[in-house]
Amino acid sequence: MNDSDPTQVKRRDFMQLAFGWCSALFALGASAVAGARYIVPNVLYEPDQRFKGQKPEDYPEGTTFLSDIRVFLIRKGNSFRAVSAICTHLGCTVNRGADGHGFHCPCHGSQFSDNGEVTSGPAPRPLSWLLVSLSRDGRLIIDASQPVEAKKYLVI
Amino acid sequence: MLQRVWNAFRASRVGRSIFRVGLPASNLERAQVAISSFLLHLQPAKVHKRTLKPSTTFGLGLISLYLFLILGVTGVMLMFYYVPATDAAYQNMKDLEFVVTAGRVLRNMHRWSAHLMVVFVLLHLCRVFYTGAYKPPREFNWVVGVVLLLLTLGLSFTGYLLPWDQLAYWAITVGTNIAGYAPLVGQKLKFLLLGGHMVGESALIRFYTLHVIVLPGVVLMLVALHLWRVRKDGGLARPDEPAFVQQELAPGQLPTSKTYGLMELARGSTPAVGLAPEDVVFTWPNLIFRELLLFLAVVAVVLVLAIFWNAPLEELANRVHPPNPAKAPWYFLGLQELVAYSALWGGVVVPGLLVTALVLLPYLDRRRRGLGVWFARERKVALTLFTVCLIAAVVFTTIGSLFRGPNWSFQVPWKPIPAEEQAFH
Numbered sequence: 001m002n003d004s005d006p007t008q009v010k011r012r013d014f015m016q017l018a019f020g021w022c023s024a025l026f027a028l029g030a031s032a033v034a035g036a037r038y039i040v041p042n043v044l045y046e047p048d049q050r051f052k053g054q055k056p057e058d059y060p061e062g063t064t065f066l067s068d069i070r071v072f073l074i075r076k077g078n079s080f081r082a083v084s085a086i087c088t089h090l091g092c093t094v095n096r097g098a099d100g101h102g103f104h105c106p107c108h109g110s111q112f113s114d115n116g117e118v119t120s121g122p123a124p125r126p127l128s129w130l131l132v133s134l135s136r137d138g139r140l141i142i143d144a145s146q147p148v149e150a151k152k153y154l155v156i
Numbered sequence: 157m158l159q160r161v162w163n164a165f166r167a168s169r170v171g172r173s174i175f176r177v178g179l180p181a182s183n184l185e186r187a188q189v190a191i192s193s194f195l196l197h198l199q200p201a202k203v204h205k206r207t208l209k210p211s212t213t214f215g216l217g218l219i220s221l222y223l224f225l226i227l228g229v230t231g232v233m234l235m236f237y238y239v240p241a242t243d244a245a246y247q248n249m250k251d252l253e254f255v256v257t258a259g260r261v262l263r264n265m266h267r268w269s270a271h272l273m274v275v276f277v278l279l280h281l282c283r284v285f286y287t288g289a290y291k292p293p294r295e296f297n298w299v300v301g302v303v304l305l306l307l308t309l310g311l312s313f314t315g316y317l318l319p320w321d322q323l324a325y326w327a328i329t330v331g332t333n334i335a336g337y338a339p340l341v342g343q344k345l346k347f348l349l350l351g352g353h354m355v356g357e358s359a360l361i362r363f364y365t366l367h368v369i370v371l372p373g374v375v376l377m378l379v380a381l382h383l384w385r386v387r388k389d390g391g392l393a394r395p396d397e398p399a400f401v402q403q404e405l406a407p408g409q410l411p412t413s414k415t416y417g418l419m420e421l422a423r424g425s426t427p428a429v430g431l432a433p434e435d436v437v438f439t440w441p442n443l444i445f446r447e448l449l450l451f452l453a454v455v456a457v458v459l460v461l462a463i464f465w466n467a468p469l470e471e472l473a474n475r476v477h478p479p480n481p482a483k484a485p486w487y488f489l490g491l492q493e494l495v496a497y498s499a500l501w502g503g504v505v506v507p508g509l510l511v512t513a514l515v516l517l518p519y520l521d522r523r524r525r526g527l528g529v530w531f532a533r534e535r536k537v538a539l540t541l542f543t544v545c546l547i548a549a550v551v552f553t554t555i556g557s558l559f560r561g562p563n564w565s566f567q568v569p570w571k572p573i574p575a576e577e578q579a580f581h
Contacts, residue, residue: 044352067476089499090333092326092478106480107330108496109564122498 049145055138056080056156063096069144071130072096072103079153082130082142083116089123103127115150126150186438196444198383202436203443206394211530212287213392215450216280220308221379222454223273227311228372230266238318240364242357245320246472253469260466261459267467269458270312274487277308285517285542288526288535289393295518297385300378302514307375309487314367316485317360325473326482328363329355334495334503342504354475394528480562489556490549496564510545 051069053059059080064073070085070093085103087094092107102119103112110121117126131146132154140154165171166178177189187201206212237256238248252259281301284290290298317328332355336346351358386392470479484492494502526532531539561567 039351040348041351041358044358046352046354046356070476090330090495092330092482093476095480104563106478106563107326107482108492122496124499 050141050143052135053140053142056134056140059140062100065096066142069142071142071144073132073140073142079155080132080140081153082132082144084128084130084144084147086127087123088118088125088127089121094127117150180440183438186440190439196440198387199439199443200387200391201439203439204391204394205435205437206528207392208437208442208446212394213283214279216276216283218447218450219454220273220276220280222451223269223276223458224375224379226269226455226458227266227273230262230269231368231372233262234266235368240318240360242320242360242473245318245360249319249321249469253466261462264462264465264467265458268461268465270315271486272458273308274312277305278487281305281514282546286539287393287528287530288532289528290518290521291393291524291527292518292522294385294389294393295522297382297389298518299515300382300385302511304375304378304382306511307371307378311367311371311375312485312487314363314371317355317363318367319469320360320473322470322473322479323468325355325475326478327484327488328359329478330482330484330492330495331488332359334491334499337499337503339504392528396524396527481560481564483556483560486553486557490552493552493556493560496560 047068049069051066051071053066053073056075056078059073059075061075061077064075065071065085066073066082072083072085074081074083083103085093087105087107087110089105089108089110092105094103094105094110094112096102097104097111101114103116104110105112105121105123108122110123111119112123112127113119115126116129118124128147129150129152131143131148133141133143134154134156135141166175176192177185180186180189190196190199190201234252237252237259239245249263252263254260284298284301313328313331317324332346332349335349336342338345347353349359349362350356351362483489491502491507494506496502521535521538523534525534558569559566
């Protein structure tokens, strides 16, 4: 190799450049990843999505609104079901229709049938049905974080 | 008397170390004061006469800057009492309103300035569009301006949550859910913004941090860049002067038709090169005086608004019952109206396309014809497109603000809402 040829890159210069750039980029990249990861919380202090209610017989026939978890508990004879009151459009709380049927959202006017299906308005999905179960001491447990297939009842 | 005290101070060692020039008496000093004073050097020593004419810009950008400064000062004042915690924030608002001396006026000033700033930044954007002032060489400064508009909306939106009342809570719930509709990243973005799944303590502290330091810091830096580019791009946009012919120069040859004096040197083909010296006047006092006058006017208007009209504060945030109807801030009501038809289109597609179009505009519309002229005839297509979008935005915003009642049903604003429809269930 001819040392005086200006088009030749010396090994030492090449190594210095390569190491320099690699470590600079690595430092920047690692800091960016760590910084981005830093703002994703690892622990959430949010209210429990499971709600322990009364004994089944304490609920009246028809609809009860469980405000703690924003869920409608609907009793029909000895069957219980839970429908989420959180509008699937933009997260407002839906209201029971004025005549006791269906649900409607005050924010953007979405309307839902008794089963939670969208009947009009911008909502993209039906209201979720949620898991209703019975605790050991015979009380209802509604889990708002556990959606189930529509038309799934708890029958006592 | 005052004059003599000032003169003595100016002549002292301390006075000379602070003020390099002092109040200028000669043209030389008028130039020196603009060049060597920190605040005044934002301006060139001399400006074109067009700059002084109100109809050139109506001072819209400057008014926006003044409102930003008022927001900074009143915002820092509010920070002395405000605690960003869900169980304290609303109480602090009540304290500011009823207990703290002048607290109500400061909060009102902050709120009204924020609304006005959105209005004036939008008007400023319209002015720059209708005078074609984004055309080369000012393309990049237009893009900086678009980013500043988005930051202004972001500042207003993050500030919206802080009072922790019904208005705040549900506007942010709706707003962040719209972000959730963005393809692929939507849900992650929403989680990151809120620091959780719902609007709660972590969302409040995140919005607060963004509102009081992150966004204002970025705005401040970009405003500095924005103003610097105005100067470096040759001052305010104005029509090319027909009399000017660029001289072909041999290397080393000095142009013969120019006077080198107190003007700035401007490189390349920027409009300031070849400027006839007769059309310019000294910045001090011509421009400075007008700017100070405008500042006084802006402060006066904000003060009058703040003294006579109170900023709204609804009941404490209730995470179960949204108000009916639940509305976003007014400048998002056009989007909310679209969102009422489809969240994806109204919340993501339309605003995304609008912002993309605004950013690309100066790179697509590059002809210099019509530069610096209001509603230039040569720009019929661009003017029509922009005006149609503008009218659509105004119409949707008006419908969303005034014509939407309970359950987002259509209603006319001059008819009272029946009591049974207002009630919650």
